[in-house]
Amino acid sequence: MDERAALALLADELEYAGDDAAVVDDLVVTTDMLHETTDFPAGTTRYTAGWRAVGASLSDVAAMGAEAVAAVAAYAAPEFDGEELLAFVRGARDVCDLVGAEYVGGDLDGHDEFTVTTTAIGRFEEQPVPRSGATPGDRLCVTGTLGRSAAALEYFALAQDGDEKEGKDGNNTERANELFQFEPRIDAGRALAPHATAMMDSSDGLARSLHQLGEASGCGFEVDASCVPIAESLREATETDDEALERATTFGEDFELVATIPEGMVEVVREAVPVPISVLGSVVPREDGITMDGEEMPDRGFTHGSG
Amino acid sequence: MDERAALALLADELEYAGDDAAVVDDLVVTTDMLHETTDFPAGTTRYTAGWRAVGASLSDVAAMGAEAVAAVAAYAAPEFDGEELLAFVRGARDVCDLVGAEYVGGDLDGHDEFTVTTTAIGRFEEQPVPRSGATPGDRLCVTGTLGRSAAALEYFALAQDGDEKEGKDGNNTERANELFQFEPRIDAGRALAPHATAMMDSSDGLARSLHQLGEASGCGFEVDASCVPIAESLREATETDDEALERATTFGEDFELVATIPEGMVEVVREAVPVPISVLGSVVPREDGITMDGEEMPDRGFTHGSG
Numbered sequence: 001m002d003e004r005a006a007l008a009l010l011a012d013e014l015e016y017a018g019d020d021a022a023v024v025d026d027l028v029v030t031t032d033m034l035h036e037t038t039d040f041p042a043g044t045t046r047y048t049a050g051w052r053a054v055g056a057s058l059s060d061v062a063a064m065g066a067e068a069v070a071a072v073a074a075y076a077a078p079e080f081d082g083e084e085l086l087a088f089v090r091g092a093r094d095v096c097d098l099v100g101a102e103y104v105g106g107d108l109d110g111h112d113e114f115t116v117t118t119t120a121i122g123r124f125e126e127q128p129v130p131r132s133g134a135t136p137g138d139r140l141c142v143t144g145t146l147g148r149s150a151a152a153l154e155y156f157a158l159a160q161d162g163d164e165k166e167g168k169d170g171n172n173t174e175r176a177n178e179l180f181q182f183e184p185r186i187d188a189g190r191a192l193a194p195h196a197t198a199m200m201d202s203s204d205g206l207a208r209s210l211h212q213l214g215e216a217s218g219c220g221f222e223v224d225a226s227c228v229p230i231a232e233s234l235r236e237a238t239e240t241d242d243e244a245l246e247r248a249t250t251f252g253e254d255f256e257l258v259a260t261i262p263e264g265m266v267e268v269v270r271e272a273v274p275v276p277i278s279v280l281g282s283v284v285p286r287e288d289g290i291t292m293d294g295e296e297m298p299d300r301g302f303t304h305g306s307g
Numbered sequence: 308m309d310e311r312a313a314l315a316l317l318a319d320e321l322e323y324a325g326d327d328a329a330v331v332d333d334l335v336v337t338t339d340m341l342h343e344t345t346d347f348p349a350g351t352t353r354y355t356a357g358w359r360a361v362g363a364s365l366s367d368v369a370a371m372g373a374e375a376v377a378a379v380a381a382y383a384a385p386e387f388d389g390e391e392l393l394a395f396v397r398g399a400r401d402v403c404d405l406v407g408a409e410y411v412g413g414d415l416d417g418h419d420e421f422t423v424t425t426t427a428i429g430r431f432e433e434q435p436v437p438r439s440g441a442t443p444g445d446r447l448c449v450t451g452t453l454g455r456s457a458a459a460l461e462y463f464a465l466a467q468d469g470d471e472k473e474g475k476d477g478n479n480t481e482r483a484n485e486l487f488q489f490e491p492r493i494d495a496g497r498a499l500a501p502h503a504t505a506m507m508d509s510s511d512g513l514a515r516s517l518h519q520l521g522e523a524s525g526c527g528f529e530v531d532a533s534c535v536p537i538a539e540s541l542r543e544a545t546e547t548d549d550e551a552l553e554r555a556t557t558f559g560e561d562f563e564l565v566a567t568i569p570e571g572m573v574e575v576v577r578e579a580v581p582v583p584i585s586v587l588g589s590v591v592p593r594e595d596g597i598t599m600d601g602e603e604m605p606d607r608g609f610t611h612g613s614g
Contacts, residue, residue, distance in 0.1 A: 003387065009393065022412060025376065031413045031426055032381065038417075069334065076422075079308065080308040082313070112420070117414075119338055121334065
């Protein structure tokens with residue numbers, strides 16, 4: 001049984017099976033387990049790992065439009081190297097500081113593989129933003145840029161090969177680590193919350209996010225490829241525009257917010273949200289499917305378990 | 308570096324390093340990672356694993372005197388067996404139901420070893436009960452009985468040996484699983500909170516709990532061995548009274564509450580707390596040490612990481 005089948009099985013048991021986060025009273029809670037072999041490419045520093053693991057959970061809080069309150073991490077490793085552990089904690093704390101959450105430590109544990117489970121807690125002022133409210137005519141928006149993590153993987157790979165990207169100087173590992181850190185969009189999520197009809201993060205890739213929003217809302221999307229905000233770092237790390245667009249829309253792991261907002265509210269949202277907002281296209285009826293420049297966008301990207 | 312050394316290192320970085328749980332605003336948050344090889348003896352059902360893993364985190368909430376709000380779990384296994392996964396979720400949900408918390412699922416993940424990280428969230432009405440307020444003259448109390456988990460391990464071992472305890476019939480594995488489930492002392496913790504000067508759970512064993520409370524409060528304890536509430540199941544699983552007492556005071560994993568309360572409040576607390584309370588002894592000055600029947604109680608028991 002794969003993760004999707006397992007989630008389907010749990011859907012009868014758990015209200016939030018498959019969602020990024022669960023809502024209890026005025027709180028939102030989200031947890032994720034990450035492993036060295038699958039989630040942290042060779043070259044990822046423990047500082048970046050702490051930042052990224054905790055940041056990913058904070059991104060799930062952002063996707064609900066909530067304030068970030070706190071994060072904890074359970075840290076398991078074959079042995080406790082003092083410097084690595086401190087670096088992890090500092091990365092975790094720095095990403096929390098960036099969004100006004102408190103990093104409160106957690107659990108230490110011996111384990112054969114470096115494994116981290118992070119949990120973040122948020123609090124709503126009003127209501128969580130659902131995935132289910134997108135309505136034909138709404139505009140489709142995304143915060144920031146897409147493709148930083150895809151670019152990071154290129155630089156991690158180059159560093160592993162001992163190679164240098166043609167025309168680039170400097171340290172590939174360092175560049176990859178910088179790109180692998182990101183600002184969870186807590187402030188943007190809170191500013192979007194009063195206006196967004198549906199919202200989630202882009203951690204599974206734009207294409208998969210649209211399929212998930214489309215299924216939850218019973219709608220389709222039309223995307224204008226020229227409006228996809230491709231990260232400059234991804235353009236530099238790829239050979240062609242087509243390759244950059246493909247990675248930007250399917251690679252995921254970027255932790256931007258994908259939201260739908262009523263057409264007349266775009267400028268209001270742009271004023272309120274503290275990061276650039278790109279309007280990628282529109283919500284269309286379900287039967288029109290999910291397309292980019294008129295071509296179907298397949299449901300491709302990362303599958304992260306969540307149940 | 309072992310877990311204790313790692314915790315000492317983190318003490319400069321994290322306010323709650325080494326504590327069972329952290330406090331943020333009116334919330335308490337606690338997380339624990341458990342592994343099949345170290346935490347779930349052969350014979351532990353997934354239902355029991357779900358109950359116990361989530362129950363352990365709820366016990367940390369109880370130890371702070373807070374109401375239990377919610378729990379999540381990240382569940383990792385080599386493959387997702389539908390029945391196992393459902394059993395885990397039901398065990399997790401049943402222990403939450405018992406204490407009025409909502410079990411909201413979490414994350415599914417492929418991993419070579421069955422590994423679970425649970426996080427529980429509680430909320431205070433007033434203030435968390437610290438570990439640091441025990442004062443000479445206070446009475447030392449414990450909820451329920453000690454030794455159920457130690458007894459469970461005996462029955463798991465018997466089941467592994469294909470043996471039957473002399474004079475006992477029935478299924479050792481089933482008995483062990485029943486003993487391995489427990490009621491987190493949320494209600495007792497809330498009822499103790501207005502009166503207790505210090506409190507923690509007994510998950511590391513009574514002896515270690517007293518050393519931890521003694522260090523935090525700057526006090527000693529004198530314990531009357533005849534007042535230690537040894538679980539009937541442990542008496543049945545051990546050969547001698549001395550052996551039962553030794554296991555009851557050092558084995559741990561029992562998730563009862565160990566609390567100190569002012570001498571005059573014992574009857575008030577007994578009235579208020581919905582489970583039996585045993586008065587084991589008294590808080591004494593630090594220089595008098597930690598003794599049972601006049602003999603030093605060494606700092607022995609489980610060491611669970613937490614940072």
